[in-house]
Amino acid sequence: MTDKTDRxxxxxxxxxxxxxxxxxxxxxxxxxAGLKPGSIYPELAWxxxxxxxxxxxxxxxxxxxxxYYKLTPAGxxxxxDGAG
Numbered sequence: 001m002t003d004k005t006d007r008x009x010x011x012x013x014x015x016x017x018x019x020x021x022x023x024x025x026x027x028x029x030x031x032x033a034g035l036k037p038g039s040i041y042p043e044l045a046w047x048x049x050x051x052x053x054x055x056x057x058x059x060x061x062x063x064x065x066x067x068y069y070k071l072t073p074a075g076x077x078x079x080x081d082g083a084g
Contacts, residue, residue: 013079016071023068
């Protein structure tokens with residue numbers, strides 16, 4: 001893992017910690033974290049793989065699919081402890 005990757009994960013986790021009970025979609029997370037939209041998906045996939053976030057797709061007819069991400073209790077603890 002590189003310092004750049006760690007910084008991205010930390011920026012993404014800060015977005016979740018700002019509103020830990022809220023679901024966020026990718027573009028919203030990228031904008032709030034100050035990152036390019038496409039650059040956060042590997043970080044979100046890693047966070048999901050280690051159990052720090054969960055995700056779910058909305059299925060609204062006539063609406064572009066959005067994947068929503070939510071911080072888990074384990075993710076909140078890890079982020080608050082400064083992991084990333």
